[in-house]
Amino acid sequence: MSSSSTAVLLEAIDFAAEKHRNQRRKDPDATPYINHPIGVARILSHEGGITDIEVLQAALLHDTVEDTDTTIDELEAVFGPTVARIVQEVTDDKTLPKEERKRLQVEHAPHRSHQAKLVKLADKLYNLRDLNRCTPTGWTAERVQEYFVWASRVIKGLRGTNAALEEKLQQLFLERGVQL
Numbered sequence: 090m091s092s093s094s095t096a097v098l099l100e101a102i103d104f105a106a107e108k109h110r111n112q113r114r115k116d117p118d119a120t121p122y123i124n125h126p127i128g129v130a131r132i133l134s135h136e137g138g139i140t141d142i143e144v145l146q147a148a149l150l151h152d153t154v155e156d157t158d159t160t161i162d163e164l165e166a167v168f169g170p171t172v173a174r175i176v177q178e179v180t181d182d183k184t185l186p187k188e189e190r191k192r193l194q195v196e197h198a199p200h201r202s203h204q205a206k207l208v209k210l211a212d213k214l215y216n217l218r219d220l221n222r223c224t225p226t227g228w229t230a231e232r233v234q235e236y237f238v239w240a241s242r243v244i245k246g247l248r249g250t251n252a253a254l255e256e257k258l259q260q261l262f263l264e265r266g267v268q269l
């Protein structure tokens with residue numbers, strides 16, 4: 090890795106850590122939220138074989154706009170138009186009702202760019218593994234299973250993006266009895 094790649098990755102990690110600094114995951118241990126974007130970027134690198142620095146930066150930043158006060162313009166100013174565009178593509182419109190947001194993810198998945206599809210695959214893989222690790226506070230077993238079913242519908246629209254990540258997702262769905 091060139092020293093400039095190292096620098097831009099550290100910039101994204103630091104930016105995301107600052108933005109998510111007061112957020113926690115929904116698991117019983119209230120894990121720091123930043124563990125999730127770091128884990129998503131690691132999945133892309135170590136399991137997906139992805140070396141595209143802009144995809145890895147976007148993975149680190151992928152929940153900053155949806156879940157913090159960060160704007161796309163701010164990301165564009167610091168990380169450039171490509172990273173900002175990828176994050177935009179994976180950001181849900183939080184002004185919409187939850188059911189509508191979930192429906193739109195399924196509908197839009199096939200039309201996303203290759204780079205955004207990669208981030209989506211890794212995001213879902215991380216979250217499904219997290220659900221297998223422990224149940225978020227207040228979630229029933231039914232809600233967990235429903236998340237798997239909904240995620241499988243999103244993933245269906247991302248087919249042909251990265252074989253390694255898709256095989257790992259397929260295995261998780263198989264274990265849950267969910268047909269992809």
Ligand SMILES: Nc1nc2c(ncn2[C@@H]2O[C@H](COP(=O)(O)OP(=O)(O)O)[C@@H](OP(=O)(O)OP(=O)(O)O)[C@H]2O)c(=O)[nH]1
Pocket residue numbers: 113114115116125152155187212216217219220225236
């Ligand atoms: N499995 C799991 N998820 C947790 C945990 N803590 C926070 N989350 C986040 O919750 C989201 C999934 O929960 P939902 O109830 O379906 O969505 P919501 O955040 O819109 O309410 C994911 O957001 P996301 O990354 O934006 O992805 P997605 O909403 O596109 O699936 C995930 O990152 C946890 O402990 N376990």
Ligand SMILES: [Mn+2]
Pocket residue numbers: 125151152212
């Ligand atoms: Mn996420």
